[in-house]
Amino acid sequence: MEKYEAAVLVKHRAFVQLKTALQEMMPADIAQLLSELIEEQDEFGEKEFTLIFRVLPKELAAEAFTYMDSDLQMVLINAISDRELRAVLDELFLDDTVDIIEEMPANVVSRILKATDPDKRKQINELLNYPEDSAGSIMTTEFVYFRKEDSVREAFERIRSVGVVKETVYTCYVTDNRRLVGRVSLLDLVVADEDAVIEDIMDSTVVSVYTHDDQEAVANLLAKHGLAAIPVVDKENRIVGIITFDDVMDVIREENAEDMAMMSAVMPSEESYFKTSVWKHARSRIVWLLVLMLSATLTGAITNHFEAQIAAIPLLVSFMPMLTGTGGNCGSQSSTMVIQGMAMDEIRLKDFFKVVFKEFRIAIICSIILSAVNFGRIVLFYHDVKIAAVVSVTLVGTVILSKLLGCMLPMLAKKIHIDPAIMSAPLLSTLVDSCSTLLYFTIALHVLDFPA
Structure with missing residues (x-):
């Protein structure tokens, strides 16, 4: 309608x-x-x-x-x-x-x-x-459970009596003095003999989470095992609730929105775009804008330090945007892939050196291709082999540096319990800009012939 x-x-x-x-x-x-x-x-x-x-x-x-x-x-x-x-x-x-x-x-x-x-x-x-963003805060206490000594007939009677007011009946749980000992699906009950004992048909291998586990870790665990629901237990392994897939979908959406905001250098907000006032929008953005603006002054200071070299060969300045832009893009690619991998639990802190080595090899391939194309372009248009060599070598160093920083910083942030999304495009680009500028003019000093 x-x-x-x-x-x-x-x-x-x-x-x-x-x-x-x-x-x-x-x-x-x-x-x-x-x-x-x-x-x-x-x-x-x-x-x-x-x-x-x-x-x-x-x-x-x-x-x-x-x-x-x-x-x-x-x-x-x-x-x-x-x-x-x-x-x-x-x-x-x-x-x-x-x-x-x-x-x-x-x-x-x-x-x-x-x-x-x-x-x-x-x-x-x-x-x-329960703490905010914990498993306990998103669980429901409305679930179906049986005792391990119950029969299948008794289980069906319980489902008929309470199932209509429970979150789900497709997965039920088995307890022994309130402790979680197994799970049984509705299909298991349907195909079993009515006189069978629940303990004999239950699956004793149960994936569960604790009440204070982080909700994002819970979402990853549920997705990893392809479950419709996951039980929540206390420290004594007593089941206190369940988390269903619809709750996890809400968690994933919230976490993705938060990461997207952080990766854009915006403080996360629980309110929608139109419900957030202009003042709140400005306040959520201005802090990071100030940080990035002030940190960008380092690049300016480096450029000012090499003012004499720039005055001697003004052509050097024209390649700076390309170098810093390429470095920022490369770093952003690596950080995005690593942050996404950590969010999906594909990349863990123990994989630090494995990730660094892989990104290093990727950087070598990308930098060689980019520098070769760039070398040919500069020689063709400017007919200066030395400047082409300086820019190309700098490009190799910039790509390798930015990709290494892009993969390392998010993992280091997680190690010290900071949201890895903070170490994303805006902050990374600012850092790469300063490093690539310093590398550029350092190489130029050693290769080019500047007037005394």
Whole structure:
């Protein structure tokens, strides 16, 4: 259904047709539709937004609610009654409720907690106490588990009784005095004899994570093993929750957005582009811009130091942008590949020398090709073999240096517990600029004949 059609149905109070049309849509599409109506329809306000939400069946309304951004959720929470809010929260999984609470101001959080039952409120508070970006902060405590001595028949009875309110029933877990001892899939249960004991059909090799493990490491582990869910245990190996693939997708998206911001020399922001004020945008960028601008003065100081040589052979200056630009590009390529490899857990700190050696060999091949092309170009256009040799040799050194720095700096940053994305294009380019300029004029002094 198009947003204009929905607006017309609301305007004419055609709620039966509206409900029928909305029931044929996916929850994420409903949330997007409501967002577009709020943004683009001048006559469409909070009242009309609430009317559409109230038309939705209870389960569909709750699912659509989880896909809305925090602003729309807050508008809706403020517009509906406590009874309606309680009905929505009752349909939400615990981890979705926690995600919503983390985005809301204190007064809205207070209302949400007031609308939840005491048991759920206690679980919410426990999840909120875990460190930010930890496995415990993104897990849900709503999962299906069996005792190892249960029969398959008893397992199915448990799934029928509680499965509808759990995050997933496709993977269930087996415990012995609350300790995690195995897992069993729904397929395992379906093909097993009803009198079989869970311990006999379970898989005792279980990949799990601890409550305080970093969420990015959890995402990598789940992707590595191709799991739909991964259990979360405490220090005594007692299962306390699970993390499902949809939660991991959110983590990957957040981490990628953060890395992209850091690699562009912008401080990460949890808010979207249009919801972030101009002042906040400027504040997130100005710090790194100042750092890069001040660090670039080193290149200027090096250039000023060789002012006499530049005055003697002005042609030298024309090749500086090419050298610094090529160095920055080469360093950016290496740092991007290494940062991506570390994020995917393909490159580890123990691989430091292996990575350096590989990038060195890549740099040798690239630098020889680039310098050969550049040597021919300078000889052809400027008819000066010595300057061509200086620029080409500098280019070889610059490419090797920049690629080595590009691969080493992110790994060194991770070693000292700094986000490797910081050591990316902007900072790396500034550092390479200074080094390549110094190398350029040092080689020129030894090769070219400058007047006394």
